[in-house]
Amino acid sequence: MSKEKIAIIGAGPVGLEIALYALQLGYDVNVFEQGEVGANILRWGHVSLFSPWEMNHTPLGVRLLKEIHPGWHEPSADAIQTGIEYVRTYLQPLAQLPQLRDSLHTNIKVVSIGRSRIMKGDLIGDIKRTSFPFKLLARDHEGRETYASADIVIDASGVYHNPNWLGGGGIPALGEAASQPYIDYHLCDLYGKDRARFAGKKTLLIGAGYSAATTVSDFRNLIREEPDTSLIWVIRDDRKAPIPAIEDDPLPNRKKLTGHANSVATGNISGIEYRNNITVAAVAYDASNDRFTVQLDRNGQTEEIIVDRVIANVGYGPDNSLYRELQVHECYASRGPMKLSAALLGASGSTDCLTQGSMGAETLRNPEPNFYLMGNKSYGRNPTFLMRTGFSQIVEVFSLIAGNEKLNLFESKERAAAQ
Numbered sequence: 001m002s003k004e005k006i007a008i009i010g011a012g013p014v015g016l017e018i019a020l021y022a023l024q025l026g027y028d029v030n031v032f033e034q035g036e037v038g039a040n041i042l043r044w045g046h047v048s049l050f051s052p053w054e055m056n057h058t059p060l061g062v063r064l065l066k067e068i069h070p071g072w073h074e075p076s077a078d079a080i081q082t083g084i085e086y087v088r089t090y091l092q093p094l095a096q097l098p099q100l101r102d103s104l105h106t107n108i109k110v111v112s113i114g115r116s117r118i119m120k121g122d123l124i125g126d127i128k129r130t131s132f133p134f135k136l137l138a139r140d141h142e143g144r145e146t147y148a149s150a151d152i153v154i155d156a157s158g159v160y161h162n163p164n165w166l167g168g169g170g171i172p173a174l175g176e177a178a179s180q181p182y183i184d185y186h187l188c189d190l191y192g193k194d195r196a197r198f199a200g201k202k203t204l205l206i207g208a209g210y211s212a213a214t215t216v217s218d219f220r221n222l223i224r225e226e227p228d229t230s231l232i233w234v235i236r237d238d239r240k241a242p243i244p245a246i247e248d249d250p251l252p253n254r255k256k257l258t259g260h261a262n263s264v265a266t267g268n269i270s271g272i273e274y275r276n277n278i279t280v281a282a283v284a285y286d287a288s289n290d291r292f293t294v295q296l297d298r299n300g301q302t303e304e305i306i307v308d309r310v311i312a313n314v315g316y317g318p319d320n321s322l323y324r325e326l327q328v329h330e331c332y333a334s335r336g337p338m339k340l341s342a343a344l345l346g347a348s349g350s351t352d353c354l355t356q357g358s359m360g361a362e363t364l365r366n367p368e369p370n371f372y373l374m375g376n377k378s379y380g381r382n383p384t385f386l387m388r389t390g391f392s393q394i395v396e397v398f399s400l401i402a403g404n405e406k407l408n409l410f411e412s413k414e415r416a417a418a419q
Contacts, residue, residue: 003028007136007150009110009322010157011037013086014375014390016094017058018154021394023099024060024409025402030148032138034109037095038087040160044187045084047214050254053079055388056086059410061094068097080253105138112137113153113371114325124327125367134371152401155323156375156390159316160186164381166206166312168236168279168297179285179292184311187211190218198309199226204294206280207313208235208242209383210254213261215313216272220264223271230271232307233264234278234296241266242276283310317381318373327367336380337373339363344382358389361396361405372397 006022008015011033022029033039049056054077065072072093075081081089095104114120115132123129136148163185167173176183188194199222205215212233219231235242241262249255265274281302282295292310296303318335320328331341343359364372374393379385391410399405 004151005030005133005149006152006154007032007110007134007148009153009155010375010377011091011095011104011106012040012156012158012375013038013056013091013387014394015154015156016091016100017061017391018156018374018394018397019100019103020058020060020064020094020097021398021409023103025398027152029103030150031100031104032108032110032136032148033104033106034157034161036106037104038083038091040158041083041087041091043160045082045087046189046192047187048080048082048253049086050080050210050251051386051388053077053081055386056081057090058391058394061090064097064099065090065093069093107141108138109140110136110138110157110322112321112325113155113323116149120325120327127369129327130369152370152372154372154374154397155377156373157319157322158376159318159381160376161316162319163312163316164314166280166283166310166314168281173280174282174295175284176280179283179310182285182292182310183283184309185314187214187313188218188311190215190222195222198222198229200228201308202230202306203232203309203311204292204305204307205231205233205311205313206235207311207315208237208239209313209315210243210257211313211315213243213257215311216264217257217260219272220260220269223269227271230273232273232275232305234275234280236277236279238277240276242274315381315383318377323368323371326371328371328373329367331380334380334382336378336382337364337366339365340373340378341380341382344379344384358392358396361400364393364397365400370401 005028008018008031011031015031019029019031053075062074114135115129116135118132134150134153138148139145164170165172165176167176190198205212216233223229242265243258243261245258264272277298279297280294281297284293292307294305294307329338331338334341340359340363343363375390376385395408395410399407
């Protein structure tokens with residue numbers, strides 16, 4: 001049993017499961033979450049997950065819930081939940097477990113991580129850095145700041161709170177920074193709280209991933225009910241079908257969504273105009289009439305359009321400002337940790353997250369000893385992350401921390417031995 005102090009950033013599915021795992025092993029654990037439990041998921045909570053329940057939990061989490069909360073009922077293995085359902089039926093009950101609730105600090109944002117008394121450039125790649133505890137600067141919602149210390153830091157804060165810029169080349173379009181507060185960078189709830197903002201309006205959508213596909217599918221239904229609504233959908237590639245289809249896709253919801261979105265792009269759907277090979281050169285929001293003037297660029301030919309709303313479903317990336325004072329080796333393409341990014345790049349080449357398994361414990365090591373990036377953030381801008389991948393990372397990281405490659409609390413024999 002160890003009493004080393006572990007600081008975990010993020011109380012999403014991976015962060016909470018990390019905390020439970022560490023607490024079972026006897027570590028002194030503190031979890032810092034800048035919002036509420038599952039905050040990133042709740043932001044798209046109206047949307048259904050692609051993956052079924054059996055892929056979205058660990059045996060340890062379920063076992064503890066059944067032992068401590070007899071009234072808790074596990075969903076069926078093939079249940080497809082919305083984000084809100086998943087948070088309410090699993091993450092919130094996990095957070096209330098007596099083992100965990102006193103270690104959880106919500107509405108506290110970690111804004112910077114360093115080490116006491118040494119700088120980033122000191123003791124480069126040297127295990128002696130562990131002699132100097134981590135120092136975390138934390139800030140609450142009222143701006144009050146405090147320091148926390150830890151022997152081990154795990155950043156599982158995700159990426160959904162850190163959207164990419166919509167401009168060509170991944171940098172801001174002209175005027176985007178000033179217009180940012182009025183642009184929607186996340187999934188909008190067109191059937192619920194956001195309906196009135198888009199019904200009867202003209203919207204520009206930028207993006208060619210599953211988030212954009214979800215938005216297009218929702219707009220298709222909204223336009224049927226509100227015929228005055230319209231959408232211009234642009235992507236930067238020249239694909240006629242914007243969402244690459246996965247052959248024999250084993251996830252029915254993903255297959256269905258891909259088909260719906262591509263049918264919009266390749267068909268003549270009333271109220272929706274699809275344009276490929278387009279980038280956004282400039283965007284300006286006019287508060288006096290609540291509209292945007294947007295300059296589109298296609299191979300150097302520009303066009304100015306006026307729209308009521310702009311949705312930028314252009315992906316998300318890691319906020320690496322947290323650990324800028326630590327020795328983290330980042331991939332120059334994905335901005336994830338270099339070893340893991342290289343392993344993902346050298347994998348089979350499939351873009352299907354279901355075909356990518358664990359990359360091994362060693363890929364999670366950083367030059368900064370006892371600092372780990374886990375969960376979606378560990379994949380950087382690579383979009384193929386699955387929750388079950390994050391759960392596998394828990395076993396791998398704690399085999400490194402404990403120095404026991406056979407340690408696995410998710411296997412019943414190892415659980416019993418640990419207890």
